[in-house]
Amino acid sequence: MKSTTRRDFLKMMGMTGAACLACAAPLSASTGPAGESETAIAMLYDATKCVGCKACMAACKRVNMEQNNLSYEYLPTDGDKLWDAPKDLSGDTRTVIKLYKESDTRFSYVKHSCMHCTKPGCVSACPVKAMTKDPVTGVVAYNKNACIGCRYCQVACPYNIPRFQWDKALPQIVKCDFCKDTNLKAKGMPACSETCPAGAIAFGKRTDLLAEAHNRIKENPDRYIPKVYGEKEVGGANHLYLAAFPFQKLGLPELKEESPAAFSEHIQHTIYKGFIAPVALYGTLAAIALRNKKKQEDLGHGEDD
Amino acid sequence: MGSHHDEYQVQPGKILTRPFFILLFFVLVGLALIAYRFFAGVGAVTGLSDGYPWGIWIAYDVATGTAFACGGYALALLIYIMNRWKYHPLIRSAILTSVFGYCLAGFSVMVDLGRYWNAYGFFMPSRWQGNSVMFEVALCVMSYSTVLIIEFLPAVLYTLEHSKWKWVRESSHWLYARLIPDTDALRNGLTNVSKAAGHLQVRLDKVLIFFIVLGITLPSMHQSSLGSMMIIAGEKLSPLWQTGFLPLLFLINCIFIGYSTVMFESILSSFGFKRAYEVHELSGIARIVPWVAGLWMAIRFGDLIWRNQIPTILTFDKNALFFLLEVLLIGGGAFMMLSRKNRLSPRLLFLSGALLMLGGGLYRFNVYLIGFNPGEGWSYFPSVAEFLITVGIIAIEILGYLTLVKIFPVMPNPKKHFAEEGEEMVEETAGQVAPGGVYAGK
Ligand code: SF4
Ligand code: SF4
Numbered sequence: 001m002k003s004t005t006r007r008d009f010l011k012m013m014g015m016t017g018a019a020c021l022a023c024a025a026p027l028s029a030s031t032g033p034a035g036e037s038e039t040a041i042a043m044l045y046d047a048t049k050c051v052g053c054k055a056c057m058a059a060c061k062r063v064n065m066e067q068n069n070l071s072y073e074y075l076p077t078d079g080d081k082l083w084d085a086p087k088d089l090s091g092d093t094r095t096v097i098k099l100y101k102e103s104d105t106r107f108s109y110v111k112h113s114c115m116h117c118t119k120p121g122c123v124s125a126c127p128v129k130a131m132t133k134d135p136v137t138g139v140v141a142y143n144k145n146a147c148i149g150c151r152y153c154q155v156a157c158p159y160n161i162p163r164f165q166w167d168k169a170l171p172q173i174v175k176c177d178f179c180k181d182t183n184l185k186a187k188g189m190p191a192c193s194e195t196c197p198a199g200a201i202a203f204g205k206r207t208d209l210l211a212e213a214h215n216r217i218k219e220n221p222d223r224y225i226p227k228v229y230g231e232k233e234v235g236g237a238n239h240l241y242l243a244a245f246p247f248q249k250l251g252l253p254e255l256k257e258e259s260p261a262a263f264s265e266h267i268q269h270t271i272y273k274g275f276i277a278p279v280a281l282y283g284t285l286a287a288i289a290l291r292n293k294k295k296q297e298d299l300g301h302g303e304d305d
Numbered sequence: 306m307g308s309h310h311d312e313y314q315v316q317p318g319k320i321l322t323r324p325f326f327i328l329l330f331f332v333l334v335g336l337a338l339i340a341y342r343f344f345a346g347v348g349a350v351t352g353l354s355d356g357y358p359w360g361i362w363i364a365y366d367v368a369t370g371t372a373f374a375c376g377g378y379a380l381a382l383l384i385y386i387m388n389r390w391k392y393h394p395l396i397r398s399a400i401l402t403s404v405f406g407y408c409l410a411g412f413s414v415m416v417d418l419g420r421y422w423n424a425y426g427f428f429m430p431s432r433w434q435g436n437s438v439m440f441e442v443a444l445c446v447m448s449y450s451t452v453l454i455i456e457f458l459p460a461v462l463y464t465l466e467h468s469k470w471k472w473v474r475e476s477s478h479w480l481y482a483r484l485i486p487d488t489d490a491l492r493n494g495l496t497n498v499s500k501a502a503g504h505l506q507v508r509l510d511k512v513l514i515f516f517i518v519l520g521i522t523l524p525s526m527h528q529s530s531l532g533s534m535m536i537i538a539g540e541k542l543s544p545l546w547q548t549g550f551l552p553l554l555f556l557i558n559c560i561f562i563g564y565s566t567v568m569f570e571s572i573l574s575s576f577g578f579k580r581a582y583e584v585h586e587l588s589g590i591a592r593i594v595p596w597v598a599g600l601w602m603a604i605r606f607g608d609l610i611w612r613n614q615i616p617t618i619l620t621f622d623k624n625a626l627f628f629l630l631e632v633l634l635i636g637g638g639a640f641m642m643l644s645r646k647n648r649l650s651p652r653l654l655f656l657s658g659a660l661l662m663l664g665g666g667l668y669r670f671n672v673y674l675i676g677f678n679p680g681e682g683w684s685y686f687p688s689v690a691e692f693l694i695t696v697g698i699i700a701i702e703i704l705g706y707l708t709l710v711k712i713f714p715v716m717p718n719p720k721k722h723f724a725e726e727g728e729e730m731v732e733e734t735a736g737q738v739a740p741g742g743v744y745a746g747k
Contacts, residue, residue: 127439149420149421271533
């Protein structure tokens with residue numbers, strides 16, 4: 001969709017009145033097509049601006065350490081334990097900066113963290129509502145007090161985002177929640193985006209950021225590949241990416257637009273709608289079994305049955 | 306089930322045999338490692354990672370193990386719904402296997418769960434998440450385990466009612482001076498237990514059929530859902546297995562696996578206990594198997610063709626080879642049972658049962674593990690400890706089965722049912738196997 005038509009659309013929405021928008025918001029936030037929620041908050045990471053200083057990683061861990069029971073990850077060569085040096089997302093790390101090197105002169109950093117999907121697999125999978133999506137902000141958050149540690153969310157996430165604390169006796173799942181209870185609450189934005197010295201992590205309303213992303217591509221077509229990652233992947237996400245290289249090279253998977261979570265729910269709902277099918281199955285089977293049992297008794301085999 | 310009690314008999318023999326102690330050894334090793342897991346974390350005993358969050362505990366113990374435990378379900382379908390009562394004598398041993406399969410799958414899950422202390426959330430409606438396939442599977446499996454135990458109760462009650470309580474009396478004799486001052490009270494107490502058991506038995510018999518039907522409904526629900534469970538894995542699961550037909554394929558798969566386990570287990574335990582083979586009943590069951598497996602194959606291949614995945618098979622990569630193995634094992638096992646002559650051979654009944662269990666089990670294993678690829682840089686192979694824990698759990702199943710058949714009337718009573726089945730015998734088997742069956746061992 002072109003950003004101009006989007007703005008027209010927004011204007012129109014404004015005219016129909018804020019009250020109306022407020023009423024429709026919770027609904028559209030969870031069911032809107034391709035993540036076009038009007039109230040969702042989002043993050044736009046521009047890989048071409050990132051300088052790889054990892055200040056965001058440090059800030060993320062500092063701010064969320066306690067709540068997530070995180071530890072520092074030292075290299076074996078770092079005897080003095082000076083540097084936190086996680087290789088990847090882990091049970092101790094919610095966001096990570098990686099380097100993709102195409103040649104000695106051409107390279108790109110990339111930041112990995114939760115995509116805050118519009119139709120999140122983790123939320124759909126979790127049996128005990130430990131993963132939830134806020135219907136207004138669209139933030140996908142984790143509640144360790146409900147989590148049973150089944151790790152179905154890990155199976156269900158197309159980006160392999162949720163991580164488990166494999167080495168702890170009392171483990172939990174660890175993933176980005178836009179600093180929902182920490183920095184976002186205290187300072188109005190996630191710690192990474194607040195800290196970034198290069199302005200690579202923009203934070204705001206999804207609709208605005210999406211328009212901004214398309215604008216950047218339009219104004220600098222040589223700088224970017226013409227795609228906003230997270231706009232449509234498995235139904236869209238609230239974490240958007242711009243980059244100079246194809247996203248698969250940066251370790252972001254190539255995904256279809258359909259959401260497996262939505263498909264799974266569709267099948268499950270078809271089978272179990274209103275619990276009619278199971279009850280009908282039970283009723284039918286009971287009728288048949290009772291009739292057969294009676295027949296068998298009449299044959300004289302079930303005297304003492 | 307039912308109080309047709311002379312259909313069944315207690316297997317004579319000592320409980321503390323050599324296999325008992327060998328199995329016990331594996332059980333203890335498994336339990337020790339499980340204890341270690343609770344101190345050191347799941348990572349310390351497994352080869353799991355964030356890319357492969359589920360390993361053999363889920364792929365084997367839960368996804369495959371519960372299918373092996375579907376004998377009770379598949380037989381109940383045949384007896385109560387298809388009205389084939391001649392298979393009734395086989396059902397108790399099948400139910401007993403199911404009890405162990407399901408309860409231990411639940412136990413494995415508790416070992417696997419990272420935050421097991423929160424598992425009570427399944428009983429709090431405020432935490433129920435209806436969209437979650439796992440939620441449905443968990444509730445169904447818990448209810449079905451309970452139903453299975455109820456279905457097995459008649460055997461327990463019968464024993465309680467008719468027990469002479471010899472071992473209680475003997476040990477009370479030994480303890481006499483120390484602990485139990487009043488033998489009369491004990492004797493009265495025991496008589497009361499027996500009476501109560503008899504009482505309960507009559508009541509239970511009246512309502513049992515409703516539990517039996519529940520015992521057919523619940524597996525139909527959760528076995529199909531075990532298939533639905535991996536749909537959400539999307540493109541992480543190879544297109545050879547990822548399909549909207551997963552629930553249907555899992556459901557049919559567990560039915561033919563169920564019959565195969567009945568064949569396999571019946572021949573094996575007849576051989577082990579030196580009893581007559583139940584060839585009559587088994588050949589009848591074996592006749593159904595190729596049709597169920599054939600239906601499964603038809604849907605499997607129809608789906609692959611429809612989704613244009615035949616070229617994927619022809620790449621002969623790792624996934625394709627496992628796919629071919631799965632299809633060959635199932636096809637081979639089912640094909641064997643098309644011939645009437647083969648269905649009367651205990652050896653081939655056993656072989657076919659084993660092949661179908663292996664192939665059907667491999668299908669589930671493929672869906673949960675081998676066909677699952679979270680992306681570059683991840684790999685999984687079970688660690689020794691992880692493997693030994695699964696072995697320990699299988700050992701508990703076998704040990705429990707061997708012990709309980711010697712305490713409760715579970716095995717078919719050969720005298721009773723062969724005499725009774727005489728006139729009902731399927732035409733094809735009549736006259737070919739003498740009543741009394743073929744005897745195992747020398
Ligand atoms: S990226 Fe993964 S963890 Fe994050 S919301 Fe989407 S499915 Fe959930
Ligand atoms: S591990 Fe926790 S958050 Fe993830 S699906 Fe299981 S219960 Fe939900």
